[in-house]
Amino acid sequence: MICAGIDAGSRAIKAVLYDTAAALVLTSGLADQGVEQERLATELFDKLLREAGLNRSQISGVIATGYGRNAIRFAGTTITEITCHARGVHHLAPDARTIIEIGGQDSKVIALEDGGRVRDFAMNDRCAAGTGRFLEMVASRLEMNWEKLSGLAQQSRQPALISNVCAVFAETEIIGLLASGKPLSDVVAGVQNAVATRVATLAGRVVAPPVYFTGGVALQAGMARALAEVLACPVSVVPQPQFTGALGAAVLAAERVA
Amino acid sequence: MTAPRKLSLSEWDNRYAELHRAGLREPAYGGPLRRHVEREQDFRLEQLQFDNSPAALRLWNFLLTENERLHQARARGEKIVGAMKDLGTIPVMAYALPGLRAFYPDGAWWTPCLMEGSDKLLQQAEALGIDASFCPVRAMLPAFQNGEHFPLPDLLLCSTGAVCDDFSAIAQRLEHLGHAIFWWEMPRRRQPAAGETACALAGNLTAPKSQVDCVRAELQRASGALGQLAGRELDAALLADGIRAANQVRRLLAELRQTVYAAPAAPLPALELLVAEMLALHFCSDREECIAVLEDLLAEARARRSRNQFVSGPEAVRIFWVNPVADLRAMNLLEDLGGRICGSDFMFTHALDLIPEDLPPLEALARTALADPMVGPASDRAARIVRECHANGAEAVVVSRIPGASHCAREGEIIRGSVRQTLNLPTIELEIPSVCDALQPALGSRLQALMETARARRTK
Numbered sequence: 001m002i003c004a005g006i007d008a009g010s011r012a013i014k015a016v017l018y019d020t021a022a023a024l025v026l027t028s029g030l031a032d033q034g035v036e037q038e039r040l041a042t043e044l045f046d047k048l049l050r051e052a053g054l055n056r057s058q059i060s061g062v063i064a065t066g067y068g069r070n071a072i073r074f075a076g077t078t079i080t081e082i083t084c085h086a087r088g089v090h091h092l093a094p095d096a097r098t099i100i101e102i103g104g105q106d107s108k109v110i111a112l113e114d115g116g117r118v119r120d121f122a123m124n125d126r127c128a129a130g131t132g133r134f135l136e137m138v139a140s141r142l143e144m145n146w147e148k149l150s151g152l153a154q155q156s157r158q159p160a161l162i163s164n165v166c167a168v169f170a171e172t173e174i175i176g177l178l179a180s181g182k183p184l185s186d187v188v189a190g191v192q193n194a195v196a197t198r199v200a201t202l203a204g205r206v207v208a209p210p211v212y213f214t215g216g217v218a219l220q221a222g223m224a225r226a227l228a229e230v231l232a233c234p235v236s237v238v239p240q241p242q243f244t245g246a247l248g249a250a251v252l253a254a255e256r257v258a
Numbered sequence: 259m260t261a262p263r264k265l266s267l268s269e270w271d272n273r274y275a276e277l278h279r280a281g282l283r284e285p286a287y288g289g290p291l292r293r294h295v296e297r298e299q300d301f302r303l304e305q306l307q308f309d310n311s312p313a314a315l316r317l318w319n320f321l322l323t324e325n326e327r328l329h330q331a332r333a334r335g336e337k338i339v340g341a342m343k344d345l346g347t348i349p350v351m352a353y354a355l356p357g358l359r360a361f362y363p364d365g366a367w368w369t370p371c372l373m374e375g376s377d378k379l380l381q382q383a384e385a386l387g388i389d390a391s392f393c394p395v396r397a398m399l400p401a402f403q404n405g406e407h408f409p410l411p412d413l414l415l416c417s418t419g420a421v422c423d424d425f426s427a428i429a430q431r432l433e434h435l436g437h438a439i440f441w442w443e444m445p446r447r448r449q450p451a452a453g454e455t456a457c458a459l460a461g462n463l464t465a466p467k468s469q470v471d472c473v474r475a476e477l478q479r480a481s482g483a484l485g486q487l488a489g490r491e492l493d494a495a496l497l498a499d500g501i502r503a504a505n506q507v508r509r510l511l512a513e514l515r516q517t518v519y520a521a522p523a524a525p526l527p528a529l530e531l532l533v534a535e536m537l538a539l540h541f542c543s544d545r546e547e548c549i550a551v552l553e554d555l556l557a558e559a560r561a562r563r564s565r566n567q568f569v570s571g572p573e574a575v576r577i578f579w580v581n582p583v584a585d586l587r588a589m590n591l592l593e594d595l596g597g598r599i600c601g602s603d604f605m606f607t608h609a610l611d612l613i614p615e616d617l618p619p620l621e622a623l624a625r626t627a628l629a630d631p632m633v634g635p636a637s638d639r640a641a642r643i644v645r646e647c648h649a650n651g652a653e654a655v656v657v658s659r660i661p662g663a664s665h666c667a668r669e670g671e672i673i674r675g676s677v678r679q680t681l682n683l684p685t686i687e688l689e690i691p692s693v694c695d696a697l698q699p700a701l702g703s704r705l706q707a708l709m710e711t712a713r714a715r716r717t718k
Contacts, residue, residue: 080703117714118711123686123703
C-alpha cells in the first residue's frame, strides 16, 4: 500500500510517497511555494507518481499538512504540522522527546511522550526573529545564497552578539557590525545564535532530551550547534529534515487506511 | 421546539421574523440584531455566529443596548456611576442605593472589536497619549472624551494599587484629561505571616486580617461617596440587600456554568457563555433585567440538556479557556474547529463566587474583592484553574492573551506550567487582538493542533 503526504509550507511544498509494507519512503520532492498552491502541489505530486511509476488510483490515502493544507483539495484529510512533524520524527527517531522545527515563517517546539504522542507544543508564528525568514533576510542583505550563508557560519571564530530581538532592527544592527569590520562569518554565526536563542525562549527552561531538529532551517550548517549551545544539550538533525512533515502526513495516512 | 443551531446575522434576520410572527415577547430593548449594525455600526456582528434561541437574542440585545439604556436612565434622572478596574465590587454597592446605576467604562475595550475599528477609538487613544503598547481598554479614553458611547458618569471610581498596570496608567491619563476620579486602594494579596490573623476568602484563599481591614476601610470611603451621590447613606441593611441581589445573579451564573460546562456536549455556545459571565461584573447596567436574562438562558440550557440537544457533538474536545478574548470571533473559531468550552477563568472568578451573607456586609465585600485573581500571585490563579480543569474533565487548556495587557507578564507561562505539571494536559497560549481576521489561519492552526493532540490522548 502506498500513501502520500503533502506539506504545503510557507516557502516550499514538499511531498512524500510512502510504502507502508516496506516502511520506506519511495520518493520525495520539493517545489517552491506560490500563489496557486493546489496547482503547484498537484504538479509535484504527479511528478513523483511518474518517477515512481505509479498512478493516482494506486495511492491509498493522501494527507495534507502545512499552512496551505486547506488549499490541497485532492488530499483526503488535513492535519496540522504539529501532529505531522511529531509523527515524522518519531518514525525516523523513536527515542525523540523534544522536536525543534524551524520553518520559513514559523518555529515550533514539540514535547513527545513515550510512543511518540504529542505531550505539549509551543509555536512562534508572530515574530520573524526565530524563523528561517530572518536567515533569508540576512542572506539577501549580504547578497549571498542560502548555501553560502550556511558555509560561512562554519568559519566563524567569535560569533557576533546580535542584541536585538526584532528581525527588522537586528538587520540594522548587522549593517553596523559589518561597517565596524566584524568578519562576515562571525556576523552570520551571530544571526544563527540569535535565531537559536529565540527558539530556546519558546522551548522554555526545561527541554527533555533527546532533542531532534527538523524543518528546512535544519539544513543550515551551524544551526544545530547554535541550538545545542543555547539549550545546553545535544541536538541531532533528522535525515532530510525538510521532508519530515510530509513524511509524518504520509505515515498518518497509512495508519488511517490500515 | 427548534433544535439548537448557530446562526449568522442574516440567518437571524429570518429567525427573528419567524419568532415575531409566532408571538415573541420582548423587553423594551428587544428587536432584531441587525439594527445594531445599522444604528451603532457594530459590523463585527456580521462575522459572528449566534445561538438561535430567544434567550440568546435577549442576551445580545441586553449587551448591545447598554449605552442606550444608560442614556435613558440619565434622562430619567438616575445617577450614573462609573466603576473602573473593579471587577464586581463597587457595582454591588451602587445598586444597593435607589437611584444609582453603575456601569463599567472598561467595557469599551470590546467596542473596537464590535465596530471593527470603524470608531477609530484605538487611534484616538494614541493621540491622547496611550499607544498600542497598552491594553485595548485604552478605547475607554476617547469614549470619555467624545461622549458618543456611554454617558459621562456623575461619579467615577477606580481601584488602584495591586491592579492592572495598564489600566492604572490609562485611568491616570483620564484624570489628567479632566475627569475627576475617586481612587480606592487595593493591596497586593499575600499569605498571612506567622502571628497574623488569617481571614478566609473565596476560592480557597486566605489573606491577613490587616489587608481585609484595609480594603474594608477603602470600601467604607467609597460607600460615603456613593451615599453622597444618592442623597442617602448606604447603611448595612441596604448593603446586605444589595449583596443578596448580587448573589442571586452569581447563583444563576453558577448554575448556568454548571449546566453548560458539565453537560456531555455543549447546550449553549461558548460565545454566549462568555457574554453571560461578563454580566456578573456590573449586571450590564440593569440588575433586575440581568437576572431575567440569565434565568432565560438557564431555562434554555436546561431544556436542551433534558432533550439531549446540543450545539456541539459529544466528540468535541473539552477546552478550559483562560482570559477573555478581545475579538469575540475567537470563541466561534474554537467551536468551528471541533472544540467546546468546559470551564473558564475570564480573570474575574471572584465576581462569580458568592459574597458571604453571614458577615458584616462591608467585611464580606472586602473579602470578595481581595480574592480578585489579578491582585494576588499568578500561582493562586493557576491553582484554581488546575482544580477546575480537573473537576470539569478538561482535555486541554487555552490561555488567551490580550495584546498590551501587562498585569503579569509571566502569568500565562505560570498557568500553563501548573496545568502541565499537575494534570499533564496540553496547553497553548494565543494572543488575540481586537480584530483577529488576519491572524485567523495561525490561530486556527494552533487550536486545531491542540485539539489533535487532545484527541490523540483519548485513544492511547
